Amino acid sequence: VEAELAAMDAAGARLLTFDHPEYPAILRHMAAPPMALYVAGEILPRDDLAVAVVGPRSPSTHGREAARRISEGLARAGLTVVSGFAAGVDGLAHMAALAAGGRTLAALGCGLAVNYPAEHESLRRKILESRAGALLSELPMTAQAMRHHFPARNALIAGLALAVVVI
Numbered sequence: 001v002e003a004e005l006a007a008m009d010a011a012g013a014r015l016l017t018f019d020h021p022e023y024p025a026i027l028r029h030m031a032a033p034p035m036a037l038y039v040a041g042e043i044l045p046r047d048d049l050a051v052a053v054v055g056p057r058s059p060s061t062h063g064r065e066a067a068r069r070i071s072e073g074l075a076r077a078g079l080t081v082v083s084g085f086a087a088g089v090d091g092l093a094h095m096a097a098l099a100a101g102g103r104t105l106a107a108l109g110c111g112l113a114v115n116y117p118a119e120h121e122s123l124r125r126k127i128l129e130s131r132a133g134a135l136l137s138e139l140p141m142t143a144q145a146m147r148h149h150f151p152a153r154n155a156l157i158a159g160l161a162l163a164v165v166v167i
Contacts, residue, residue: 007113007141012128013040024048030159034138034152038112041127041134047105050080052157055089055167067092067167075102080133082107082160084153085124087117089167094123097133104133105160109153110145112137117145136160 008014016023016037026048027033053071055063071081071093081097083090085106097104104127110116112135115124127133137143138152158164 004141007111008038011040011112011141013038013112013141015039016043024160026050026162027156027159030155032155033159034156036138038137038139038141039134040112042131043105043134043136044103046078047080047103047133047160049078050082050105050161052082052161052164053089053093053167054083054154054157054164057086057088057090059089059092059167063089063167064092068096070165070167071096072100072102075100075104078102080105082157084109084150084157085117085120085135087119091117091120091123094127094133098126098130102132106133106135107153107156107160108135108137108139108145109149110137111139111141111143113141114144 018035051074067089074081075097080103081093082105083093094104
């Protein structure tokens with residue numbers, strides 16, 4: 001427990017239980033909502049108006065442009081962009097939302113203390129430093145990205161969003 005608390009403190013994270021006032025209200029409508037979420041950054045009530053943008057890790061040029069344009073448009077319309085923080089379309093969606101002055105929520109398939117994917121270290125900092133969103137995970141702080149973690153991460157993405165756009 002002490003190691004988990006120390007990792008949370010180092011990452012600026014907190015644990016929101018299902019009954020916590022900051023727990024995203026939209027998640028309460030899931031068939032099996034997470035009982036607790038680790039969160040770094042800010043979740044605001046307006047983040048309940050969100051659309052997820054997801055897609056491949058190696059998108060085509062057209063896919064990259066579509067992800068950017070759709071995410072920017074959603075952010076400019078006042079919607080929060082949700083994605084899975086993976087390489088490719090997910091990262092592009094987060095970056096485009098921030099570039100448009102919008103908000104973004106990143107659902108991780110690992111613990112918040114794990115720098116995965118490593119190429120998104122600057123994106124992670126930008127989300128947190130800009131106070132324009134949050135990183136979220138159901139997993140303990142140091143849980144590594146493993147294949148069996150991603151179905152729950154994907155359910156979290158869908159649960160945070162009113163709609164999902166697949167590029």
